[in-house]
Amino acid sequence: MKFESSKEHYAANACVVWCFDDRFYKLLKAFGKQEGFAHIDLVKIAGGAKALAGNASSDRDFVLNQIKTSVRLHGAKRIILMLHRDCGAYGGSKSFADADAEKVELSKQLYQAQELVKKELADVGGLSVDIYFAEFDGLYAVNS
Amino acid sequence: MLETVLELESSEEHYTAWACVFCCFEDRIWKLRNEFFRWLAQRFGMEHLDPISIAGGPMALAEDNPMRKEFALNEIEISRMAHNTNRVILIFHTDCGAYKLMGKTFNSCEEEYRHHEAASLRAEATVKERFPDMEVERYIADFHGLHRVR
Numbered sequence: 001m002k003f004e005s006s007k008e009h010y011a012a013n014a015c016v017v018w019c020f021d022d023r024f025y026k027l028l029k030a031f032g033k034q035e036g037f038a039h040i041d042l043v044k045i046a047g048g049a050k051a052l053a054g055n056a057s058s059d060r061d062f063v064l065n066q067i068k069t070s071v072r073l074h075g076a077k078r079i080i081l082m083l084h085r086d087c088g089a090y091g092g093s094k095s096f097a098d099a100d101a102e103k104v105e106l107s108k109q110l111y112q113a114q115e116l117v118k119k120e121l122a123d124v125g126g127l128s129v130d131i132y133f134a135e136f137d138g139l140y141a142v143n144s
Numbered sequence: 145m146l147e148t149v150l151e152l153e154s155s156e157e158h159y160t161a162w163a164c165v166f167c168c169f170e171d172r173i174w175k176l177r178n179e180f181f182r183w184l185a186q187r188f189g190m191e192h193l194d195p196i197s198i199a200g201g202p203m204a205l206a207e208d209n210p211m212r213k214e215f216a217l218n219e220i221e222i223s224r225m226a227h228n229t230n231r232v233i234l235i236f237h238t239d240c241g242a243y244k245l246m247g248k249t250f251n252s253c254e255e256e257y258r259h260h261e262a263a264s265l266r267a268e269a270t271v272k273e274r275f276p277d278m279e280v281e282r283y284i285a286d287f288h289g290l291h292r293v294r
Binding site: 046047134 | 145146157159169170172174175176179183194196214222223287
């Protein structure tokens with residue numbers, strides 16, 4: 001397949017950690033458009049920010065390293081962490097007592113992931129870490 | 145507290161993924177990747193993919209680093225379990241920043257292509273060792289297109 005791509009290096013508007021679940025692809029696309037992103041480093045992995053919420057593990061280190069790579073290579077100053085409803089990496093919604101319990105638990109995990117990323121990248125000036133919960137009816141910012 | 149950022153209805157239907165695709169998170173090859181996905185849809189009727197994007201893409205499957213390799217293999221396992229995936233597509237690309245961060249440089253385009261070709265074979269072997277029934281396709285992306293490695 002022939003296709004011309006730009007060789008120009010870029011600055012990333014954000015490093016986005018998002019789940020590879022195809023059901024939320026359109027939501028990501030709409031979100032990027034709404035935010036006016038020209039370039040992002042999209043770390044698309046099972047569970048999105050899930051690994052960042054757990055205890056120290058090789059998976060957690062791996063995902064942290066992805067974010068650090070984006071910051072080093074493309075100067076990302078905004079980190080976006082996402083978890084979503086009915087995620088296969090958690091065993092789906094059936095792994096939680098009910099819909100509210102799922103939302104509460106995943107919001108808690110997003111806070112943990114946010115704290116970890118802030119701590120690990122404390123030396124990067126002007127960095128913001130935003131956390132989002134994706135539902136089947138839209139995207140929600142998780143605020144304290 | 146949750147604050148609405150945008151409203152958009154997404155399908156709750158579970159799907160079967162035509163393939164699990166490893167590609168670098170490098171934004172410069174994103175349009176090419178999307179064009180490839182459109183071609184897959186037109187040519188094969190592909191409806192859903194599980195695109196895994198990490199720095200270096202399938203490089204993690206070709207390295208000797210067990211942590212990175214296991215992470216990538218686990219992505220395939222989740223795709224297989226959640227979306228019945230039976231095909232893995234590996235897309236390496238030229239001028240990859242992840243290689244540069246590792247201190248790996250190439251003296252010529254030919255050397256870089258040979259390196260990615262060999263790495264794609266190692267990555268395929270890694271996938272096949274864990275998932276013997278998984279079909280594997282290997283590609284190299286450059287700034288002029290996408291090339292199947294056979």
